[in-house]
Amino acid sequence: MGKALMIQGTSSGAGKSLLTLALCRIFTDMGYDVVPFKSQNMSLNSAPSIEGGEISRAQYLQALACRKKPSINFNPILLKPEGNMRSQIVFMGKPIGSVSAREYMLSKKEELFKKAMQVLDELLEKHDIVVIEGAGSPVEINLKDYDIANMRVAKHANAKVILVTDIDRGGSFASIVGTMELLSKEERELVIGFVFNKFRGDVSLLKPGFDYLEKRYGKKVLGVIPYMEHKLPEEDSLVEFPKVKGDLHIQIIKLPHISNFTDFEPLHWANGVDYVTKAEEIEGDLIIIPGSKNTVEDLLWMRENGIEDAILEAHKDGAFVVGICGGFQMLGEKIIDNIESKRGKVRGIGLLKAKTVFAETKRTNHLKAEIMWEPMRGLNVDGYEIRMGRSVAKKPFSIIRKINGVKAFEPEGAVGKGVFGTYLHGIFHNFEFTEQFLNMLRLKKDLEPITVQKWSIEEEIERFAKIVERNLDISYILDSLGL
Structure with a gap:
């Protein structure tokens, strides 16, 4: 024993x-x-x-x-x-x-x-x-x-x-x-x-x-x-949302039902991030809509509080917009949810040509994917998915090549002009991806490129x-x- x-x-x-x-x-x-x-x-x-x-x-x-x-x-x-x-x-x-x-x-x-x-x-x-x-x-x-x-x-x-x-x-x-x-x-x-x-x-x-x-x-x-x-992440019950403005102003929407915010730790260390809850705060070079425990309710919260309009306005003025998991679903044209919120058909933000339908079963898998988004096309990344939504898009962000180690071929995510969405939790823990992505944004702002410090959980x-x-x-x- x-x-x-x-x-x-x-x-x-x-x-x-x-x-x-x-x-x-x-x-x-x-x-x-x-x-x-x-x-x-x-x-x-x-x-x-x-x-x-x-x-x-x-x-x-x-x-x-x-x-x-x-x-x-x-x-x-x-x-x-x-x-x-x-x-x-x-x-x-x-x-x-x-x-x-x-x-x-x-x-x-x-x-x-x-x-x-x-x-x-x-x-x-x-x-x-x-x-x-x-x-x-x-x-x-x-x-x-x-x-x-x-x-x-x-x-x-x-x-x-x-x-x-x-x-x-x-x-x-x-x-x-x-x-x-x-x-x-x-x-x-x-x-x-x-x-x-x-x-x-x-x-x-x-x-x-x-x-x-x-x-x-x-x-x-x-x-x-x-x-x-x-x-290493601290205890799960602790939720600390920093407000740090780096050379790049990276803003993350602090949704009422935010989930898997550990996705953004590499951005904290590489640049600094600013969590925001009000429309008047939105002015970043990069605006991220994170995962959500209740996608539709958080989308409606952003809509009611003017945050959706502020994101659209910032995007029109040149801000890059990213959605992870639930954030990706919100950025699409339509969500049909009879499972989580039971709200049925709901209009999305519309920055991505994608549609999402919620299913009864949750997908929880380790993934290996190949980026299809043109600036980093062919780059291989690791991540994981935890989602009930099933999305289809005209232009995928990546192709899933392995699911839990088993060969696969499955498009995921979506891309548009100055915007992408993905189901890949942990995408920013792929340091080559993060370095290239941040330097792409820094170049646009006439900032010197940076080297993102690489480390591993094991180390x-x-x-x-x-x-x-x-x-x-x-x-x-x-x-x-x-x-």
């Missing part, structure tokens, strides 16, 4: 996702058979699993850290917020309905939790270590009785628990003490120690606090992780894990697990 190690936090954003990822890589490189697990994740950033289902991007990356193919077993319950206190429930990779928070609490949660624990039991039987990520804080008084992602999971798996706190925010010692005091005696016994994350400064200055924690709770501080720059995982390993008492953790 495998061992369970659980990472819980004093709050959202404490660093659970990345500490879990780092430990997955550390233990894997030590020769253990390791997998990640999170019973329930609420996230708008998702990715395809090896089975073709949908999981949180956090567990997707943790699987890569384990050198495993991402599986639906690593994230059985995924909640995708839809607004108005409702979420789509994705269970074992497949959507099973849309419910209000109250409906989920009272009718769905217990049933799904039992099934998720069966999945966890199977993982523990098959692997040496399961590194489990908690959610938010384990001691929110109004939520604790309904919590199926923290101590209930730890007790079920008899997991050893590490409590992590973000010291960069301040109040970390109080957060640890408050969390420990609100845990039951049985729950406190599962905690093996504490980790202080994102520290800047002299660690010796923290010693009085460490002594206090050890004396009060009999638990040691397992490590202090330094603040470090990296290119970032390895670099981050090495720093964590140097600053964490790995031997003590393994001893606590009986390994």
Whole structure:
């Protein structure tokens, strides 16, 4: 039977996702058979699993850290917020309905939790270590009785628990003490120690606090992780939308139901981006409409708020416009949606000669494609799709050459004058494409070309894990697990 190690936090954003990822890589490189697990994740950033289902991007990356193919077993319950206190429930990779928070609490949660624990039991039987990520804080008084992602999971798996706190925010010692005091005696016994994350400064200055924690709770501080720059996404529950104007003014429409906004991370690093919500803000050299959890509702929101007209006006004045997934669908001439919004036929923005019909089944696949858009024709790119829409266009953006490694020939996306749309999530993580695209726009603005720094998720995982390993008492953790 495998061992369970659980990472819980004093709050959202404490660093659970990345500490879990780092430990997955550390233990894997030590020769253990390791997998990640999170019973329930609420996230708008998702990715395809090896089975073709949908999981949180956090567990997707943790699987890569384990050198495993991402599986639906690593994230059985995924909640995708839809607004108005409702979420789509994705269970074992497949959507099973849309419910209000109250409906989920009272009718769905217990049933799904039992099934998720069966999945966890199977993982523990098959692997040496399961590194489990908690959610938010384990001691929110109004939520604790309904919590199926923290101590209930730890007790079920008899997991050893590490409590992590973000010291960069301040109040970390109080957060640890408050969390420990609100845990039951049985729950406190599962905690093996504490980790202080994102520290800047002299660690010796923290010693009085460490002594206090050890004396009060009999638990040691397992490590202090330094603040470090990296290119790995933070916890899924955190949504930070920057407003940075680079040489190129890149604007992204912050839709009410925005999804998979991790698509644009390379643009943050290469230039800077500016998320906008008002028509009067729109003035960029590049305007991007991102993916959406509710395409038609977000299109109508843009229409009602004047953003659609502002985009059309900016495009007429020379701005380049891009749509990713739902954004691509909005840029077409027509959407027929009797599935997601149930609005039927809806007029699109009309910048692309494309039409979209929503289907009952969601496509979740890894893709390899060849760009057909003339400025970069023949360039090969990787990406993934998560969509219910099926679109046809006169001029495709690319030809899909492989779906989940199997040869294919399928046109996708659309191009027009000063505009393209694509279903390829992750298109900007193809650095050759991004460099050529940005330099095309820079040339138009008489700016010097740039070189986009190339990096890989694998390199970032390895670099981050090495720093964590140097600053964490790995031997003590393994001893606590009986390994």
